[in-house]
Amino acid sequence: RYSSYFVTLRYSSNAATNCHFLFRPPRLAGGLVFKLVFSNSGAYAGGALQREWSAASWQYKIRERNMNPAEWFSEISDELWPGQCFSLKVKSVLHEERSKYQDIKIVQSESHGVVLILDGIIQCTERDEFAYQEQISFLPLCCHPNPQKVLIVGGGDGGVAREVVKHPSVTEVHQVEIDERVVELSKQYLPFMACGFDSPKLRLTIGDGFEYMKQHEGVFDVIITDSSDPIGPAESLFRESYFELAKRALRPNGVICSQGGSFWLDPSHVRSTLDYCRKHFPRVTYGLAAVPSYPTGQIGFFIASLNPETKFAEPCRTFDEKEIDQMGLRYYTTDVHRAAFTLPRFAAKALYE
Amino acid sequence: RYSSYFVTLRYSSNAATNCHFLFRPPRLAGGLVFKLVFSNSGAYAGGALQREWSAASWQYKIRERNMNPAEWFSEISDELWPGQCFSLKVKSVLHEERSKYQDIKIVQSESHGVVLILDGIIQCTERDEFAYQEQISFLPLCCHPNPQKVLIVGGGDGGVAREVVKHPSVTEVHQVEIDERVVELSKQYLPFMACGFDSPKLRLTIGDGFEYMKQHEGVFDVIITDSSDPIGPAESLFRESYFELAKRALRPNGVICSQGGSFWLDPSHVRSTLDYCRKHFPRVTYGLAAVPSYPTGQIGFFIASLNPETKFAEPCRTFDEKEIDQMGLRYYTTDVHRAAFTLPRFAAKALYE
Numbered sequence: 001r002y003s004s005y006f007v008t009l010r011y012s013s014n015a016a017t018n019c020h021f022l023f024r025p026p027r028l029a030g031g032l033v034f035k036l037v038f039s040n041s042g043a044y045a046g047g048a049l050q051r052e053w054s055a056a057s058w059q060y061k062i063r064e065r066n067m068n069p070a071e072w073f074s075e076i077s078d079e080l081w082p083g084q085c086f087s088l089k090v091k092s093v094l095h096e097e098r099s100k101y102q103d104i105k106i107v108q109s110e111s112h113g114v115v116l117i118l119d120g121i122i123q124c125t126e127r128d129e130f131a132y133q134e135q136i137s138f139l140p141l142c143c144h145p146n147p148q149k150v151l152i153v154g155g156g157d158g159g160v161a162r163e164v165v166k167h168p169s170v171t172e173v174h175q176v177e178i179d180e181r182v183v184e185l186s187k188q189y190l191p192f193m194a195c196g197f198d199s200p201k202l203r204l205t206i207g208d209g210f211e212y213m214k215q216h217e218g219v220f221d222v223i224i225t226d227s228s229d230p231i232g233p234a235e236s237l238f239r240e241s242y243f244e245l246a247k248r249a250l251r252p253n254g255v256i257c258s259q260g261g262s263f264w265l266d267p268s269h270v271r272s273t274l275d276y277c278r279k280h281f282p283r284v285t286y287g288l289a290a291v292p293s294y295p296t297g298q299i300g301f302f303i304a305s306l307n308p309e310t311k312f313a314e315p316c317r318t319f320d321e322k323e324i325d326q327m328g329l330r331y332y333t334t335d336v337h338r339a340a341f342t343l344p345r346f347a348a349k350a351l352y353e
Numbered sequence: 354r355y356s357s358y359f360v361t362l363r364y365s366s367n368a369a370t371n372c373h374f375l376f377r378p379p380r381l382a383g384g385l386v387f388k389l390v391f392s393n394s395g396a397y398a399g400g401a402l403q404r405e406w407s408a409a410s411w412q413y414k415i416r417e418r419n420m421n422p423a424e425w426f427s428e429i430s431d432e433l434w435p436g437q438c439f440s441l442k443v444k445s446v447l448h449e450e451r452s453k454y455q456d457i458k459i460v461q462s463e464s465h466g467v468v469l470i471l472d473g474i475i476q477c478t479e480r481d482e483f484a485y486q487e488q489i490s491f492l493p494l495c496c497h498p499n500p501q502k503v504l505i506v507g508g509g510d511g512g513v514a515r516e517v518v519k520h521p522s523v524t525e526v527h528q529v530e531i532d533e534r535v536v537e538l539s540k541q542y543l544p545f546m547a548c549g550f551d552s553p554k555l556r557l558t559i560g561d562g563f564e565y566m567k568q569h570e571g572v573f574d575v576i577i578t579d580s581s582d583p584i585g586p587a588e589s590l591f592r593e594s595y596f597e598l599a600k601r602a603l604r605p606n607g608v609i610c611s612q613g614g615s616f617w618l619d620p621s622h623v624r625s626t627l628d629y630c631r632k633h634f635p636r637v638t639y640g641l642a643a644v645p646s647y648p649t650g651q652i653g654f655f656i657a658s659l660n661p662e663t664k665f666a667e668p669c670r671t672f673d674e675k676e677i678d679q680m681g682l683r684y685y686t687t688d689v690h691r692a693a694f695t696l697p698r699f700a701a702k703a704l705y706e
Contacts, residue, residue, distance in 0.1 A: 067420075067422070067427055067429065067438060069420070072438070074420055074440070076420065081464075082442075082463065082464055083441060083442040083462060083463035083464025083465065084439070084440065084441055084442070084464050084465065084646075085420060085425070085439070085440040085441075085442075086437070086438070086439055086440075087427070087437065087438040087439075087440060088436060088437055088438075089435075089436040089437070089438075109436060110435065110436035111434075111435055111436025111437050112436065112437065128617070131697060262645075264481070264643075264645045290617075290643065290649075290650065290651055290697065291650075292615075292617045292648075292649035292650055292651070293437075294650075295645075296643075296645035296650055297643065297645055297647075297649055297650010297651055298643055298645070298650055324698065329698060330697070330698055330699040331697040331698055331699065332698065333698050333701075335695045336695055336696075336697060336698065338692075338695070339691075339692040339695035342688045342689055342691070342692035343689075344484060344643065344683070344684040344689060345677065345682060345683055345684055345685065345686050345689065346683040346684065348686075
C-alpha cells in the first residue's frame with residue numbers, strides 16, 4: 001500500500017515562502033537528494049514545476065496521514081453508521097466511568113472543547129451543542145401558542161433545560177433523567193450546559209421517563225425528549241408506546257418533540273417512527289438542525305401536535321432581533337424555524353409520500 | 354490508556370438473545386471467568402444487572418474500536434479542519450496517480466459508493482454528490498431570469514455539467530477544467546457524474562479558467578466555479594482577482610456562483626471572500642447545501658449578481674413537481690432554494706453584519 005505524507009517545507013533563502021505539498025518521498029533523510037514535484041501557489045496561474053533539490057537547503061517536517069488512535073477518539077458504529085466515522089483529536093481524557101446505565105466518557109478535544117461521549121457515541125461538543133439544544137427546544141415551544149408547563153425526558157447534560165427556561169411563557173419545567181451520573185458529571189465538566197439545572201423554574205427527578213409520564217396524565221403543554229440514539233438505552237423512546245404515553249401526559253393541544261436521527265443515514269427508520277407517531281397525533285412533522293459533530297452533520301426531530309390546526313413551519317410565537325438577543329440565541333431565529341421544515345426532495349419523498 | 358471493545362455475545366441456551374455490550378475485560382480467553390456488567394435491552398424498562406458468567410457458555414467476538422488505517426481513508430487536514438476528521442471504510446482502491454496538478458485517488462467505499470479524492474480531500478461520493486451538484490447549479494441558474502450561456506470553471510468530474518444542461522433555458526455550456534486526468538478518470542470510474550460531458554450543449558476546454566475568462570469578455574449569463582478547497586491549486590479562485598475576471602466575462606445582469614466552504618469551520622474566511630466579492634457585485638449572498646461527506650456536513654456557495662434587483666431567496670424561475678421529476682432532481686426544489694439562504698444566527702451575524 002502506497003503511503004502518503006504531508007510535508008511542510010520552508011526554503012531557507014526565502015522565509016516568506018511556506019508551501020504545503022503532498023508527495024511520496026522514496027527516502028527522507030537530511031542531506032539526501034530527493035525528487036519533488038510541486039505546483040506553484042495557485043495552479044491556475046501556472047503549470048507544474050519539477051525539480052531536484054538538496055534536502056539540506058530545506059527545513060522539513062513529516063507527519064503520516066494515519067491517525068494515531070491514542071490521540072483521536074473515533075466514533076465507530078457498525079449499527080448506526082457503518083463504513084463512516086467522525087473523529088476528534090483528544091487533548092486529555094477528563095473522566096471515564098461505567099455508570100449503572102452506560103459508559104460515560106468526557107474528553108477535552110483540540111478543536112471542539114469539552115465533549116460528552118455515552119457508550120462510544122458523541123452526545124455533544126462545546127463547539128456546536130447550541131445548535132441542537134436551541135432547535136430541539138424552540139421548534140416545539142414556538143409551535144405551541146402558550147407553553148407553560150414543559151416536561152424534558154432525558155437531557156441529563158442540562159442543555160435543553162438551559163434553552164427551555166428562556167422561553168418567556170414557560171413557568172414550570174419538569175425534567176426526568178434516568179442516569180444521575182450524567183447530571184453530576186455535567187455539573188462538574190460541562191458547566192456551559194449544566195447551568196440549565198440552576199433555573200428556579202426547573203424540577204429535576206432522577207428516574208424513568210416512561211414511569212413519570214404514566215403518573216402524570218394531562219399535565220404538560222410540551223414534552224421534549226432529548227435521548228441518545230435509537231440503539232441502546234434509548235431504544236424504547238423510538239417505539240409506538242412512547243408516543244402513546246406522551247400523548248396521555250399532554251394537556252389539550254399539547255406538542256411533543258424528540259430526537260429523530262438523520263434521514264441521510266436511514267430514511268426508512270425515520271419514516272417508521274413518523275408512522276408510529278401518526279397513529280396518535282393528528283399533526284406530525286420532522287424538523288432539522290445542522291450539527292457538524294453529529295454523523296452526516298444533520299439531526300432531525302419528530303414534532304407532533306394534538307392540535308389539528310398546527311402549522312409547524314409558521315411559528316405561533318415569533319421573536320424579534322432584540323428578544324433573540326436577550327435570550328442569547330446563537331442558532332434559532334424565527335426565519336431559521338420556518339426553514340427547518342424544508343427537506344431535500346429525496347427526504348421529503350421518503351418521509352411524507 | 355484504557356482500551357474499550359465492542360463485544361457481541363450470544364448466550365448458547367437462547368439463540369434469540371443477541372446483545373451488544375461495551376465493556377472492559379481484564380482478560381479474555383475461552384473458559385476464563387470474567388465479570389460482565391450489562392443493561393437489559395431498553396434501560397428505561399429496567400435496571401442494570403451485574404453477574405458473573407463463565408466465558409465457556411458464550412460465543413464471543415471482539416473488535417477493537419481503533420480503525421485499521423489500511424482499511425479506512427481518513428481525511429485529515431491541519432490547515433482546513435484541524436482536530437477533526439471524517440473517515441470512510443475502503444473496499445478497494447480503484448486508481449491512484451499523481452497528475453501534473455494534483456494527487457488523484459479513486460476508491461470504492463463500503464458505504465458511499467465510488468469516492469473521488471484530490472490531494473487527500475474528498476471531492477465527491479456517489480452517495481451524496483447530487484446534493485452538491487444540484488445546489489451549485491440550480492441556485493445561480495434560478496436566480497437568473499433567462500440563463501442561456503453558462504461557463505463552468507473546474508468541475509472535472511462532470512457532475513455540475515450534468516445538472517446545468519437540465520435547465521430548460523440553457524443552450525450552451527462552456528467548461529474549462531485544468532486537469533485533463535480528472536476528466537479521463539471520471540469517465541472511467543464515475544460514469545454517474547461524467548455523463549454530464551455527453552450533452553450536445555457542452556463544450557469542454559482543457560486549460561486555465563483564469564485565462565479563459567480573460568479571453569471571453571461579456572459572454573456568459575452564469576459562471577459556476579466548482580473548485581477544490583481554498584488551499585492548494587484552487588487558492589486563487591478565492592481571491593479578489595477572480596471576482597474581477599468573472600465580472601468582466603459576464604453579460605449584463607449576469608450571475609456567478611462558486612464553492613464557498615463552510616462557515617462552521619472558518620466564518621472569517623467566508624466573510625473575507627464575501628467582502629472581495631462585494632467590491633465587484635452589487636448583490637452578494639451565501640447559499641447552503643447539506644452534504645454529509647463534507648467536513649461539518651454543510652457546504653456553502655458565494656452567489657453574486659450584477660443585477661441590483663436580484664432577490665436570491667426568491668427564484669426568478671420556479672419549477673413544479675412535474676418539471677422537477679422530469680429533470681430527475683433529488684435535492685433541489687423551489688422550496689429548497691428559498692430555504693438555502695437562511696443561516697443560523699451566529700453565521701448570519703458573522704457574514705452579513
